[in-house]
Amino acid sequence: MKQQKFTKQFAEFLRIGAALVKQAEADALLIFAEGVCEWDQIKAGAGDTKTIIAADNEEALEGAKEAGLMPIVVELDESPILEKLTHALVESVADDIIATGASVVALYSGFDESRLDTISLVRLSEHLGRLTSRDLRRLETSVPLETLKHVIDLAVDIGREGREGKPVGTMFVVGDHRKVLHHSVASGFDPIKGYNRKERSIFDGRVREGIKEIAQLDGAFIINADGVVEAACRLVDVSSASVTLSKGLGARHWAGAAISKKTKSIAIVVSESNGTVRVFQNGEVMLRIEPFRRAMKWKDLDFDNAGE
Incomplete structure (x- = not known):
């Protein structure tokens, strides 16, 4: 040794x-x-x-x-x-x-x-740039822990990496998918339509990579409790009048808060401006993850060298 x-x-x-x-x-x-x-x-x-x-x-x-x-x-x-x-x-x-x-x-x-x-x-x-299981257990939900972990890990990857060097904002809505679909509308072309369940499971690495490719399209990914993507490019159709958020958060965050309050789902939103991932439940931000390891720079941690 x-x-x-x-x-x-x-x-x-x-x-x-x-x-x-x-x-x-x-x-x-x-x-x-x-x-x-x-x-x-x-x-x-x-x-x-x-x-x-x-x-x-x-x-x-x-x-x-x-x-x-x-x-x-x-x-x-x-x-x-x-x-x-x-x-x-x-x-x-x-x-x-x-x-x-x-x-x-x-x-x-x-x-x-x-x-x-x-x-x-x-x-x-x-x-920090990843969550622990203890963090996720704070969420009182019927969605299995492993499903949440995979979706949040995917969201953090998107927030940190973007796509082709450009930042990407997107939203995942997990659980209570039937009600979520009822309270959302298609924005147009759905790129996952026609694939079987196995080909839509977020537990498959190829599916996660495919989601990264289409994450830049408008709308949210709707995922059931088993981790199967039920639909993509869905626009949430719920009033956000009953939710309160911090200043500076955009329409995607308001939509995530609103759908998580209207249904029993968990909304996971990636901010396009800085890659921050926020996890919403019951209309509130429950968890926030800063993808500070983007491009392996420490500036997001206020990193100072003592010798300077």
Whole structure:
């Protein structure tokens, strides 16, 4: 197993990182380890600072928990370091180590894998680029968890990637599909009409890729509780007079809120302007996901390098 030595530079970065946590009133110190470290020395150097240790595999974290540190396995061996850090932050939120609005000081090898050489202060968004099952269980719905997860993952992908370099806004309405169809009208051509159920299941990767291709068309995707797309390009025909939303949200969001209040469905709306995904139930925003990993840039996290 690869070892990462506790050098003078490591100790100095650790000292500066712990001091920055206190100075910036951050919530935790995150160290991305490139191998097994001398955990007791790290714990001693960090003192009473909440310290998260992330690494590519469990073997590299052996003994970290016993030393009083908080280990996070990333399992992204071939990915860029910023993506690894993103994943570590997501997992830390999912494990209730830090909150979604936390500030974290990160120490990592940005240039030379053999040693720590970069310190960054990261302020997390209200929501990270993916949800946990715990988040989804907050929704009191008969729609199976797996169906919701697949649809929301698809929506986040669309919000983050867009299509052919251009942002895309769209809406998915899941569950209570018969009433939803009754309260919506066709906008014209329905590209999924004529396909059998298997060819319309969002559990099929090819179907999800196909949805990405047509997501830029006007109207919503209507999906039943089993994850089968019942119709596409549907315009919601429900008054939004009984719902209240924040300023700046467009017609698609008002339609999503309205249909989720009129029926027992869950509406998932992707904002064309910034890729944000909002999940509506009973006319209210229940969850919000910021696709901050778009183009693998950290600017959406208010990412500042300490050395600048």
